[in-house]
Amino acid sequence: MNTKINRYEFKEIEPKWRAVWEEENAYQTGDDPEKPGIYILDFFPYPSGEGLSVGHLRNYVPTDVYSRYFRMKGYNVLHPMGWDAFGLPAENYAIKHNIHPQESTDLFCETYKRQMKLAECSYDWSREINSTDPEYYKWTQYFFLMLYKRGLAYRAKGSQWWCPECQTILANEQVEDGLCWRCDAVVTKKELEQWYFKITEYADRLIKDLDWVDWPESIKQMQRNWIGRSEGAEVVFQTSEVFKTSEVSGEIAVFTTRPDTLFGVTFMVLAPEHPLVDAITTPEQKTAVSNYVNQAKIKTEIDRASSEQEKTGVFTGAYAIHPLTDEKVPIWISDYVMMGYGTGAVMGVPAHDQRDFGFAKKFDLPIVEVISPDGKEQGIETCASEKGVLLNSGDYSGITSVDAIAKITADLQAKGQGEPKVTYKLRDWLISRQRYWGAPIPMVTCEQCGTVPVPEDQLPIRLPDTDNFSPMGNGRSPLAGIEDWVNTTCPSCDGPAIRETDTMDGFACSSWYFLRFASPHEAERPFDPEAVRKWLPVDTYVGGAEHAVLHLLYARFWTKVMFDAGMIEFDEPFNQLRNQGMLLSAKDGQKMSKSKGNVVTPDEVASEVGTDALRLYVLFVGPFDHDVLWDSTGIKGASRFLDRLWRLVSDSMTPKTSGLLPPPVDVPDRAFEQMRHKVIKKVTADFENFRFNTAVAALMEYLNYLSDAQTTDIYPPQWYEAITTFLKLLSPICPFIAEELWQTVMKQPGTIHAQPWPEFSEALTVDDEQLIIIQVNGKVRDRIIVSAGIDEAVLRETAVSQPNIQKFIDGQLVRKVIVVPNKLVNIVV
Numbered sequence: 001m002n003t004k005i006n007r008y009e010f011k012e013i014e015p016k017w018r019a020v021w022e023e024e025n026a027y028q029t030g031d032d033p034e035k036p037g038i039y040i041l042d043f044f045p046y047p048s049g050e051g052l053s054v055g056h057l058r059n060y061v062p063t064d065v066y067s068r069y070f071r072m073k074g075y076n077v078l079h080p081m082g083w084d085a086f087g088l089p090a091e092n093y094a095i096k097h098n099i100h101p102q103e104s105t106d107l108f109c110e111t112y113k114r115q116m117k118l119a120e121c122s123y124d125w126s127r128e129i130n131s132t133d134p135e136y137y138k139w140t141q142y143f144f145l146m147l148y149k150r151g152l153a154y155r156a157k158g159s160q161w162w163c164p165e166c167q168t169i170l171a172n173e174q175v176e177d178g179l180c181w182r183c184d185a186v187v188t189k190k191e192l193e194q195w196y197f198k199i200t201e202y203a204d205r206l207i208k209d210l211d212w213v214d215w216p217e218s219i220k221q222m223q224r225n226w227i228g229r230s231e232g233a234e235v236v237f238q239t240s241e242v243f244k245t246s247e248v249s250g251e252i253a254v255f256t257t258r259p260d261t262l263f264g265v266t267f268m269v270l271a272p273e274h275p276l277v278d279a280i281t282t283p284e285q286k287t288a289v290s291n292y293v294n295q296a297k298i299k300t301e302i303d304r305a306s307s308e309q310e311k312t313g314v315f316t317g318a319y320a321i322h323p324l325t326d327e328k329v330p331i332w333i334s335d336y337v338m339m340g341y342g343t344g345a346v347m348g349v350p351a352h353d354q355r356d357f358g359f360a361k362k363f364d365l366p367i368v369e370v371i372s373p374d375g376k377e378q379g380i381e382t383c384a385s386e387k388g389v390l391l392n393s394g395d396y397s398g399i400t401s402v403d404a405i406a407k408i409t410a411d412l413q414a415k416g417q418g419e420p421k422v423t424y425k426l427r428d429w430l431i432s433r434q435r436y437w438g439a440p441i442p443m444v445t446c447e448q449c450g451t452v453p454v455p456e457d458q459l460p461i462r463l464p465d466t467d468n469f470s471p472m473g474n475g476r477s478p479l480a481g482i483e484d485w486v487n488t489t490c491p492s493c494d495g496p497a498i499r500e501t502d503t504m505d506g507f508a509c510s511s512w513y514f515l516r517f518a519s520p521h522e523a524e525r526p527f528d529p530e531a532v533r534k535w536l537p538v539d540t541y542v543g544g545a546e547h548a549v550l551h552l553l554y555a556r557f558w559t560k561v562m563f564d565a566g567m568i569e570f571d572e573p574f575n576q577l578r579n580q581g582m583l584l585s586a587k588d589g590q591k592m593s594k595s596k597g598n599v600v601t602p603d604e605v606a607s608e609v610g611t612d613a614l615r616l617y618v619l620f621v622g623p624f625d626h627d628v629l630w631d632s633t634g635i636k637g638a639s640r641f642l643d644r645l646w647r648l649v650s651d652s653m654t655p656k657t658s659g660l661l662p663p664p665v666d667v668p669d670r671a672f673e674q675m676r677h678k679v680i681k682k683v684t685a686d687f688e689n690f691r692f693n694t695a696v697a698a699l700m701e702y703l704n705y706l707s708d709a710q711t712t713d714i715y716p717p718q719w720y721e722a723i724t725t726f727l728k729l730l731s732p733i734c735p736f737i738a739e740e741l742w743q744t745v746m747k748q749p750g751t752i753h754a755q756p757w758p759e760f761s762e763a764l765t766v767d768d769e770q771l772i773i774i775q776v777n778g779k780v781r782d783r784i785i786v787s788a789g790i791d792e793a794v795l796r797e798t799a800v801s802q803p804n805i806q807k808f809i810d811g812q813l814v815r816k817v818i819v820v821p822n823k824l825v826n827i828v829v
Helices: 010-023 057-072 088-097 101-118 134-149 199-211 217-227 259-264 283-297 301-305 354-363 401-415 506-511 529-535 551-564 602-609 611-620 635-652 670-688 692-710 719-730 735-745 792-801 803-809
Strands: 037-042 076-078 153-163 168-170 188-197 230-239 251-256 267-270 314-321 328-333 345-348 418-423 443-446 450-453 487-489 496-499 538-543 574-579 583-585 628-630 769-776 779-787 816-820 824-828
Touching: 010 611, 010 735, 037 057, 037 529, 057 076, 057 538, 057 611, 057 670, 088 101, 101 602, 134 153, 134 450, 134 506, 134 551, 168 188, 199 217, 199 551, 217 551, 230 259, 230 401, 251 259, 251 267, 251 345, 259 401, 267 354, 283 314, 283 328, 345 354, 401 418, 506 551, 551 574, 602 611, 602 635, 611 635, 611 692, 611 735, 635 692, 635 719, 635 735, 670 692, 670 719, 692 719, 719 735, 769 792, 769 803, 779 792, 779 803, 792 803, 792 816, 792 824
Parallel strands: 037 076, 037 538, 267 328, 538 574, 583 628, 769 824
Antiparallel strands: 153 168, 153 188, 230 251, 230 314, 230 418, 267 345, 314 328, 443 450, 443 496, 487 496, 769 779, 816 824
16 A cells, blocks of 8 residues: 555545455454443334435444444444334335335345445444344234233224325324324324224333433423323213213213312313213204214314314303302313313313313303412403412312312312322324234134134234235225135134234334344344343434334333333333434435435445545534534535545654654653543543534544644654554544554554553643633733642732733722632732
């Protein structure tokens, strides 16, 4: 290799080392029993036809740097990769292009893998897994059966979100602003019998255990809000005797977090779907109520819940009896109340609830003030939702809201018309999908035995090979049309049975994959318990915040179920979570996508400037967790940085007037050595705290410092240590140039990536001298250099005695001298 080349020739150097590392299997998971272990994991990616953009590398390059850093720190590192490849995008692509989803999935996975290798992400590819492999989804089916046996999987009929484009049911979490999360189609409702996982049984634990994991607080709060735990009371209102029948009790239960407002109830509202509506509606109101119910059926829940939508409703003609006053309260129906939330009934307290206030104003219903800051009437101009002191509330008037909540709840319970209650916004996880490309649900239906689980020794239930995988359009999976697959034998009685034709939501596959990576080739169990004990839980988990209430919530749920079943010894899967920001296109400030025509691929950037420059710029472009713009002109600066480094190290190994390097270290240059230790400390701390952009900035500044030092005829005595340190610090970021300079230019034995991480002395990161600013009455008047750690009294005296300061004091009385340690002295005259 010609070391006098004036620039970093990435087109020659990168392919050379890429081949060496692949042949040496350089990224295989360490198994040295003398070393500690760390598990660093990226979110399970879903390969798509678009391939990777440079935006995806904001996830993969930082975790690669982090993994390389810990290898050099002396850790066994588990850093695997696999594919969450079941689901709608692959199936929709296959339908559109008339190919089998297995074919498109294999193509997408291969593209992602090639691009990840192009970016030199140091994954242990010997542990690669794929959710569409029967040897993987066999165990997804196994966990379904485990949930079923533990009473956590059940089948029920209900009104569900339906995507007309994807032709499948969606979970609540997969509907965003009334649109399908995958295709943005407007969703509707459809009545179907579906399979659910009883995630609600774990609601309290899912909230409580967020307190001790090292996650961004914003993600924790999103999960808490989604679970939506509310403490309050269930209050029971009776309807008039005339409406009670053998089928309908005549009771209306409502949940409220504010029983202190009970005396402000002036009306009640039922959801149009409430089972009591038909029974209580008077003959005079039947037509109006029926018309309103029919209109509500065609609205989405998003529209109905919108605070901006004008309130509508109709009076049923019926009344409820107030549980504390026995007064009659009119019962209305309105579409802003929904059966899927709470009890499907609310008590209208217009003086203290904005939604109720708008409804009362619209229909001229009474508004009674029952809470005020001091217990005195304030007048009702708008609703006041704050707690305070009760008024107009009978015997409860004059007591605080806090006391009234407890007392009113207790009194209702004594009367049998209420009780303390906790409710949740969280709904059970709807797992069924009416599509082909997913893991089949391992259940059968038999006329004699009913619903029967498939025995574990018959797993996997494989997807049948078919060319007809388009949705049937009637709410049934394409599997329902494959008769020789559907018709089977009942495991209990050997009689004829029919397979479940729905497949599982893809999030089932990603709810346990992190366990599989510990022993991906295990054939007899989903994972080897000893391997899981060694590696799990995941130490650092990295991915986008968009999965806060989807994958992350589901994976936590499955982990807790496995813990309860005694399969694992931990009940939180991810100790530390880090979310990367998005990389936006400088063209339009939008997220990169093929449809917008703003995608920049790793392939095109690497071909122009090389992988090292690509990796460097991905890290430097902005803080890891911030959204930033990709500016293609900025990457040229990364390329120039590598060229400067190449010249600096190459020149270091050629003769100068002082002779050949490295010279003997006899007279240390303390300031030069201090800079090296400061950089080690800075880059180490930045790597560990995911501040990769400032680590790169520190290395850029250090290169400038070394370049300035190199301009002299005689190098500093510690020059050799400075160069080797620089290359070690840079090697996790730019592995190719670091290896080439280390082995080929500097003739060092062995790979740089196996070198120990540089250490620093804390004492050498502290300056011997420091700059102190001197102010007089808050205005800067002088600057002085003093010894680090100077005594405060000496510093005061030194500052006051400076000739420039004496001019501004000019004989005035010095009232006080304020010292801000290590920064300034302010003299007040």
